[in-house]
Structures are given as structure tokens and as C-alpha cells.
Amino acid sequence: MGQTKGSLQKQLKPRHISFMAMGGVIGTGIFKGSAETIGLAGPGVIVSYIFAGLLLLVVMAAMAEMATVYPNRNMKDFIREAFGEKVSFIMGWMYCFMWLSVCVIEVIAAGSFLQYWFPDVPLWGLSLACAAFIILINLLSVGTFGEFEFWLAGIKIAMILIFIVLGAGLIFGIIPSDHTPYLENYTISGGFFPNGWTSIFSALLVVMFSYGGSELIGLTLTETENAERILPKVVANFILRIILFFTLPILIICGLIPWNQLGPDSSPFVQVLTSTGLSSAAHIMNFILITAVLSAANSGIYGASRMLYSMAAAGEAPKSLAKTNRNGSPVNTLYLCAVILLAGAMLGLFAQDQLFRILMAVPGFVVILVWICIASSQWKLRNHYPIKPAFKVWGYPYVTGFVVVCLSVIALLFVFDSQSRFSIGICLAVLTLLTLWSFIKFRPKQDGNGRSEIG
Template identity: 60%
Template sequence: MKLQKNLLPRHIRLMALGGAIGTGIFKGTAETVSIAGPAVIFSYLFAGLLLLVVMGAIAEMAIAYPGMNMKGFIRKAFGTNMSFVIGWLYCFMWLVVCVIEVIAAGSFLQYWFPSMSLWSLSFISAIFIVAINLMNVKRYGEIEFWFAGIKITMIVLFVVLGAGILFGFIPSNETDYVQNYVQHKGFFPHGWSGVFSALLIVIFSYGGTELIGLTLTETKDAEKILPKVIKGVIWRIVIFYTLPILIICGLIPWNEIGSQASPFVQVLSAVGFGGSAHIMNFVLITAVLSAANSGIYGCTRMLYSLAAEGEAPKLFSYVSRNGVPLYSVIFSAIILIGGTFVAYFSPDRVFGYLMAIPGFTVSLVWISICLAQLKLRKTYTKLPHFKVWGFPYVTLFTALALSISCVVFAFSEQNRVSIYVCLSMLLILILCSVFADKKQNS
């Protein structure tokens, strides 16, 4: 059996938002703000521009090559070795992301169940996500639509509520919040170097939007609806990140935003909205589970694509009667549930170890998409009606900027453990791709 084309435009729009709006904003903002202060919004805006180019490249290639997904573009441009490495790297990235998301869900659940261990709550969250991914794709898309819809609605309400408090329309414990933007070493406490240092974590936050590139094989008339969906998704993601961060940095001094609870919950608790904090905590749990849900989808569909082209064990291409790549889901479930043990052995440092890994990997995937577009543009039989602006200079600049962020990451002292993991995985995949290529040609 084959994958079913049952995803609607509203499904893929919310899936892309669902993949990108998770731990990166609800928990990761504490880390990015500590690195750059309130000026971190420039990191989010710059990363948003890079994302726009990457998504534009995906849309352009999808129109030029109907029926082909993101991995197919890379394979067509650079051959099987490159698509093998990027495909498996993408699976690895999503599995790490999913582990991060379910551990984040566990940490948010501890707000209500402080006596329960982080590991046990993360394990329960992982089981829940696996169960959803065993449903058929239409039902999965519908659940993800509502998951993502809840958190987007609450982000909007948080911005409205926070702005009301910030500008004095809603009474609170303090009155002069605006001073938080200029006190504590000012708006740029660590200068522009802080803004660029936060960029890799921000790229991790936006990672997941390129998931649209994998929905192409399960979406009707993908080449027609994709450009519209991408245009809408990009500006929503940028707004959903920058506005809440401005609110957070206004209501709480940036150097008091801790990494234990979500900054969103901290803000509502700090200004005396205790009941609202419970509601927001529910939304946070929904949000990270939604991102994990999208992550398992991304991993299983990439595994299916790899197996269909002989770059992964053939059983991963098996599709059940309800359109689910069953063994891909089982494999992902084993890794996800096993990954929650990280929270058992190192609950205090788990986010520091894990969050940098997807940022590096997402950068490599985005660079590959840009390079694929640069190479394939001249092979189009007809120039698509939707194309990346300023080609090839804008695409080249994006690939270069992403490459610089990877180099900065590699030489950062605090990311030493993460870079060893990333480079080791990359080396293993390169060796495996050479071995797999020799086996196919023999």
C-alpha cells in the first residue's frame, strides 16, 4: 500500500506551525534571552528571513518537480550519497526534537505533579504521542490541526493580555514595566555578538517548518497550494515568536527569566495571574506534544522515503491498511521512549545537551535545500510561476549565513558535547552512505 493523499491545506498549514511552535518558544526563549537579552528579537527576525528563502526554495522545486518531496530534490541534485546522509540526519534530528518535546511536556506536568519524576511524566507523554501517530493520516492531521490551533490561540491571548498589563490597561502589581527594556545593561546587554550567538537556538526553534517539504506526497494538488501556505506560515511564525518575547522581556527583567519553568508561566505568575498560569501550563503541554507529534510524522515519512528508494531497510516502507508507515512508527517509538531515559540520568542538564543538536542539524538540512535549488534551477523544463526572489544571490547568502552559524556553533565551548554528538553522527552516516552505495553497485 502507499501513503494516502488525505492532508488538506489547513492540515499542512497547522502542521508546519505545530512543528515550529514548541519547546523552542515556550522553554527555549529562556535560553535565547539569557544569551542576547531583549535584542534576541533580531535573532528571530533574521532567522525568519533565512527561513523564508528556504521555504521559497522548497515551493519552487515542488512546482518544478510535482510529486517529489524534500529528500527527492536533494537526491536529484546531488545523488544517493547526499540524500542518504541528509535523510538519515533529518530522522536523527526529529527524534532528538521529539525527545526534547516530551521531556519538556514532563517538566510542564511537574508544575501540577511536583512529586512525580521528570522521567515518568516524559514517558507517559511519549506513549500518548506514539498512539496518535498510529492513526490514519487524515485523523492525525485533524488532531494536529486542533493541537496547533489551541497553542496559537493562546499565544494571541497571551500577547493581548501581556500588552494590556505592559501598557497599564490591565492593573497589576507594578506600573513601570517599560524600564525593563533599558535597565540591566540595556536592550543589547551582550551586544550584537549575543544576537548572533543565539541564532543557532533560534534556528532550532524555527526547525520543523520545512516539514511542509515532506507533506507533498500526502497532499492533493501540493504544487498549487504550497506557495500560499508558505507565505502565510512564515509571517505567522515570526510574529508568534517576536511579540511574546517583547512582552516577556517587558514584564520580567531579562536577567530574571529562569530556565526551570516556562517564561510564559513565569510572567503570568509574577504579575499575579495565578489562575491564568494554570491555563497557560495546559497550553504549554499541548504545544510541546503538538511539536512532538509533528516530529514523529516528519521522522516516519522520511524513513518511508528512504526505504522506498533503497536507502533504509525495506520494512520501513511498509504501509498499514489505514495508511500509516507502521514499522517506521514502531522504530521512532522505541527511540523516543528510550530517549526519555536521558531525563532519568541527567534531569538538570538534559536541555543544555539536547537543544543545540537540532539547531546544527536543521542548519545542515536548510543548507542542502538551498544548494539543491541552486543546482536544479537550470534543469527546470519551465520556470515555475512561484520562484525565489533575487536568485541566485539571496539563496547563496542564506546558505552562507547558515554555514557561518554552524561554524560558530562548532567552536563554542558550551556546545562541545553537542558538537561531538553531531559530528560523530555525520561521520557515521557518511561512512554508511559509502558502504550502502558500494553494496547497491555490486
């Protein structure tokens, strides 16, 4: 029997939270997108990953600080506390829009990878099967979901660690190969910054998409016991792992293969596994890619459904979306996500290539807006906290302000990037509609005594 709002279960453990957020981050962005970022900036793209990682560190720390002051509240609640219901309403719906776009991308990608083993099955059928599998996992209890995502993300992380060890062995001749490159590939073919140092800013547009999903931790707070005590520790460990899981593989890829020999359609990971002499490298990599995209879609459905639940509980979305099943999962929001995934899979039947191009830039741009709101919320609320925070962001207000400025500049780069123009146009159109909707929804109304109140 369904339950009403306010009955999410507190079953997520620190390891679930860390791996869930990493599951949302470590996906196609690193396994396939790394070839694109290296093509934009060469070996110097490592600077882009480190810089974006430092920005992310401050955003995550800001969220951890606010969690120690406002327990049992999530990141949308922090934004609402700082900037009011209109901004909270807009960012909540934009975040749902972002994750549902990601889920459609990942489900179609999973279907395309499965076609490697099932070439006679149509893409839409495989994509629908993947969507049904993800929805089923999310309908289980949150503890079961967290455990599943823990192991699903663990496979990806193990793959990256194996890749780093094998790659380092090849670079320094520990593993025999036809040619031991040592460090020569970092400087040949144009040097460390073959396209100029400004290319690191062009690569940032793709890197931000790759890091998007880290803020998913901010939605787990209402389903985690003692979140205000656990979160600062989780953030500290998580951000270190994220930077290492992106920067070390990129260094290995650039050390093994000259940057200008990576094709946009190839997977650098496949090339490394093949060079080790593993005859079944393609099958291994295909399994890892399927695991990666399903894990990212799994985290994405969690993010979209929990944000919708939070908005319904706050009166910012239909109240029916706050209903949960006996496992404590927001069942109606999951049904809505299922319908959208179904539609996305069917769109892939008619316009697969166009759909990828349209949707890929959406997550990167929206996640920057969300990060700006999180950092700005901490910057504004710090001097008005009801209690002293148990954890504080360093260098306030200068560090937070610097991060907000940097993220704003990157957002502008997105807007003026010619390749992303159509996608960003869609984002801006959705943002405009949501802004108008917020003014209508929260417009002041006159009560019987002529006083204004928010309707």
C-alpha cells in the same frame, strides 16, 4: 492488513500543513527557551529572531519553487535531484536522527510537566504514557492525525495570542497593575543591546533550534493534493505567522520584565499570567506547556516516520520500513520510533539532566545542515528545471547564495561554541559514520561486462 510502499494517503489540507509545521516549531523553544535567548542578548534578541526568520523565508520559498517543478516529491527528493543519492542518504538519516532526539526531549519534558499534577508517579512512567499517546495518534489515518495536530497546535497559538493581548495591555496601562512600564524596559539595564551587538550571533544558536521544524512542510508534499499549487500560498502565510508568533511575544516579555530579571529556569509566560491576577496561572501554563511539547513530539514523530518511509521507498533504508497499515500510516517506521522513544524515556530515568544537555544542541545544528542543502538544491537546480516553475525565489542567485553563506557561518559558530561542543561532536560523529556508510552503500560495482554500475 499491511500495504506495501507507495500507499500514503493524500488527506492533508492546507490548514493541516500550516499548523503541523507550526506545531513542530512552537514548543519549548518559545515557551521556555525565550528566557535563555533574552539572557544572551537582551531586548536586542529580537534582531536574531527576525534575521533567522528571513533566512527561513528563503529556505521555505526555495522548497516551494522546487515543489512546483517536481510534483509528488518531498524535500529529500529535491536534495537527491541536485546532489545525488549519497547526500540525500546522509541528510535523510541526519534528519531522522534530529527529530528522534527532539521527540525524546519533548516526551521527557511532557512527563516532567505532568509531575506537577502527579508528583507520586515516576518520571519514566509519565514519559512512557506520553510516548504511547503520541504513537497512537500517528497510527491513525493521516487525515485524523492532521486534524488532531491542527487543534493541538491551535491551543498553543491561541495561548500566544492571549499572551500578546494581555502583555500589551499591561505595558501600556490598559490593564491596571502595580507599575506600568510603557517602553522603559527596552532601554534600562544596559540598553537595547546590553551585551553588545555581537550577542545577537550567540543568540542565533538557540533561535535556530527554536525555528527548526519549519521545513517539515517539505515532508507533507506526498500526502497533500495539489501540493505544487498550495505550497507557495502556505509558505507565504506560514512564515509571516512564525515571525509574528516569535517576535511579538519576545517584545512583550522584554517590555514587561527587565531582561536581566529572567531566570533560566523560569517561564516568562508564567510571570505575565501571574501579573494579570489569574490565580490559576500556574495550572493554565502547565497545561499549555504539556500541549506544546506533545504537539512538538507529535510533529517530530511524523517527520521521522515519513522521512524513514521515503528512504525505504527509495532503497536507502530497509524495505520493510515502507510498509503501511490500512490507514495509510507507515506502521513499521512508527514501531521503530516507538522503540526509540521507549529507550529515551528509560534513559531519562538514569540521566535526565545530562540527556537534556546532550540532546538540546543536536536539532539546531542538524536543521542548519538541512536548510543549507535545501537552499543549495534550489540554487543548483534552477537552471536545469525540466519545466518553468510556477513560483520563483526572488533575487536568484544572489539571495539564495547569501542565505547559504549565512547558514554556513552559523553552523561554524555551533562547532566552536564551547557549551555545545559535546553535542556537536556527537552530530559530527554521526555525520562521519553516515558519510562512510554512503560510500560503501553506493560504491560502483563491476557488471559481467566489466562496466561500472552503482550497487
